[in-house]
Amino acid sequence: MFEAGRPLLHADADCFFASVALRRRPDLRARPVAVVNHVFVASANYPARAGGVRSAMLVQEARHRCPELVVLDVPYAEVEEVGDALFEIFHRFAPAVEPGSVEEAFLDVGAEDWPAALDTAQALRKQVQQELGITVSVGVGRTKLMAKLASRAAKPDGLYSIALQDEPQLRADLPIGQVWGVGQKTFARLENLDVQRLADLDRIPRAQLQQVCGTTMARRLWQIRAGTDDARVRPVRHRDSLSAESSIAGYGRPDHSPEQLLTLCLERVLHRAEKAGLVGNGLTLTLQPAGEELPLRRKQSGFTATADRSAWQSAADRLLHAGPVPPLAGLRVTLTGLLPADQVPQTLF
Numbered sequence: 001m002f003e004a005g006r007p008l009l010h011a012d013a014d015c016f017f018a019s020v021a022l023r024r025r026p027d028l029r030a031r032p033v034a035v036v037n038h039v040f041v042a043s044a045n046y047p048a049r050a051g052g053v054r055s056a057m058l059v060q061e062a063r064h065r066c067p068e069l070v071v072l073d074v075p076y077a078e079v080e081e082v083g084d085a086l087f088e089i090f091h092r093f094a095p096a097v098e099p100g101s102v103e104e105a106f107l108d109v110g111a112e113d114w115p116a117a118l119d120t121a122q123a124l125r126k127q128v129q130q131e132l133g134i135t136v137s138v139g140v141g142r143t144k145l146m147a148k149l150a151s152r153a154a155k156p157d158g159l160y161s162i163a164l165q166d167e168p169q170l171r172a173d174l175p176i177g178q179v180w181g182v183g184q185k186t187f188a189r190l191e192n193l194d195v196q197r198l199a200d201l202d203r204i205p206r207a208q209l210q211q212v213c214g215t216t217m218a219r220r221l222w223q224i225r226a227g228t229d230d231a232r233v234r235p236v237r238h239r240d241s242l243s244a245e246s247s248i249a250g251y252g253r254p255d256h257s258p259e260q261l262l263t264l265c266l267e268r269v270l271h272r273a274e275k276a277g278l279v280g281n282g283l284t285l286t287l288q289p290a291g292e293e294l295p296l297r298r299k300q301s302g303f304t305a306t307a308d309r310s311a312w313q314s315a316a317d318r319l320l321h322a323g324p325v326p327p328l329a330g331l332r333v334t335l336t337g338l339l340p341a342d343q344v345p346q347t348l349f
Ligand SMILES: [Mg+2]
Pocket: 012, 013, 014, 015, 016, 103, 104
């Protein structure tokens, strides 16, 4: 038995981009649907997954595997908006929220026992469904790894918990490939030692494991084996940057000039910051050239923190034209150095 702890939640929206797209097309829910980014599948719903479609797969390959696949577009602005609303709900249920991505987070809901955590998790799932029309799966466990394994097992649209008494056996049997953070390199090295599940580590001398995986990874593996892995939700009080992006290729805006894309993204990111009660003092533009070229990044910080849109618009225009602008596939605007508006001295406005 491991040291008793409090239950943590891992909440993770199911096939997020596809679910956001399907809010406008509920008639397609039972059919295989994918949202595409450029030439890759960004997100596939569960019927599409059953047809062999996976994220990051070439669209061409996805269509080949699943000829009845329906490809939907979703404005990135809408994805961002739903993501923000999702986190707003997370914060309503949990005093401490640690974001993992735009659509998943660890939550400490303050529950002292498993039944209380499960009740809260169920209420959270219901609220998200009602307010946003998407499903979120929730896992409950004593450490972050346990909560994450539980949410994976809960998918789609489910709730799953790993009880304290089941944890030792589960850890012993856990396939190394499922340990979050173990990459292909470490996996291959451990396979060479005939380590397939966590309990196989018990027969590897410590010095040998350190030599094979490096000190940091070896320590991490021992901690996971011993059940002393991370069990603390580290709340992010506020985000220090926010982005908005627009792509020409993905969302059918071939007629938009770089200046129009810039204005669209800037408006959205300022709107999101304002809603979150934050103001920034820096700006990063990421230009995605239409061809195979790498993105171009132009940034500047140290601006006077302000919510004034026209000030940001001129700063953004200057950055855009600080160098040549190639034909674009897309553009991203990131507002950086965010601080709560009430912490920024008034004289700065
Ligand atoms: Mg997800």
